[in-house]
Amino acid sequence: MTSTSHSTDRRRHDPLVRLFDWLTTLPPDEAARHRGDILATAMLSPFALLTSSLGILMMSLLAMLFTQAPWATAWFVADVLLLGARFALAWRYQIRGGAIPDAIARRTICLTCLVFVLFSAGCSASLMTATPPLPMVATASMMGLVAGLATRWAALPRLALFTIVLYTIPFCIAGMIADGGSFVAGAMQFLIVTTGTAALTLQNHRTLVAMLRAERKARALAETDVLTGLPNRAGLLSRLHRRAERPPEANISTIALLFVDLDRFKAINDAHGHSAGDAVLTTLGQRIARTAAPHFTCRLGGDEFVVMVEGGDVALAPSIARRVADALAEPMPDIAADPIIAGGSVGIAFGTPGRFDGEQLLAEADAALYVAKRAGDGSEVAVAPTGMASAA
Structure with missing residues (x-):
């Protein structure tokens, strides 16, 4: 627990x-x-x-x-x-x-x-x-x-x-x-x-x-994504805002944002159509949520998702990111005639006591994601509290 x-x-x-x-x-x-x-x-x-x-x-x-x-x-x-x-x-x-x-x-x-x-x-x-x-x-x-x-x-x-x-x-x-x-x-x-x-x-x-x-x-x-049923960007920003409002004594633990992006979603959409693309987003959104449970998971928009890890599990954020990436690489056999494999990359940003800005943390996780995508499909990246990204 x-x-x-x-x-x-x-x-x-x-x-x-x-x-x-x-x-x-x-x-x-x-x-x-x-x-x-x-x-x-x-x-x-x-x-x-x-x-x-x-x-x-x-x-x-x-x-x-x-x-x-x-x-x-x-x-x-x-x-x-x-x-x-x-x-x-x-x-x-x-x-x-x-x-x-x-x-x-x-x-x-x-x-x-x-x-x-x-x-x-x-x-x-x-x-x-x-x-x-x-x-x-x-x-x-x-x-x-x-x-x-x-x-x-x-x-x-x-x-x-x-x-x-x-x-x-x-x-x-x-x-x-x-x-x-x-x-x-x-x-x-x-x-x-x-x-x-x-x-x-x-x-x-x-x-x-x-x-x-x-x-x-x-x-x-207003804070729920209609397609996947997950919280949306507004839900994430609201949650980050409420956390930032906590008094300093309540911000004793770190926080990690895992920025997830599907690697081949555009190609899947082009090859199989938008209905199949919607099914992929729904299926993989639920996979991410199950893999990261009990932590907050949302669909940021398009093929981007964010997991918010708090409390004692923050140190496990890289391993959670690895499990998420592995889950995204598993085939989806029921969407098209042939199994679809999307895959995904994950960027990680850490916030610490005395340094908590939700928008900045999200931007750092986004930057880390691009480092991960340049490293190759299915990679994850850790971002130091100073905001400097380094490959995990």
């Missing part, structure tokens, strides 16, 4: 990952496929986060100013620290153009839950004081919180509903006993409105999941 497979298994067995997938209410396999998209829907942009943070800080600041109580001061200080940490993460990964890693996003959601727990407790305490204008501001703030959870966390309906219930109950209890029960009617109305808003979470969830499924299907179609 490759290190990539080990990493995938570790993620699947991570308790926090399993909990996150359960919160989506989706089947485990689908939850895993949509995990990144769902996390993205739960993350606020820096501007939206700034405005929501100002609203939370305004509530705790008013409580501190009007009550001058130690609990209100502690609430305000805790808000400043926690919200500052949240905004720092958003600034680091979004303003500077990087995607938030899944692990960081999950921790951010946990941090957000803590902020909301403090917010609910603080608003409840503010209502209990019955000090104008705190009850009115606290009620409006809590309604804003419930509405935000029903929309922002719609992809995680179990979490949204649980947190709405968790934050609403203390506030309603506070409203019923505050100031001798003078806020009972308001507390009941708040409970009714909150229940209706929470019900929208399920509707929002269905709409959001349908949208995510449609977007994923559209991306899959």
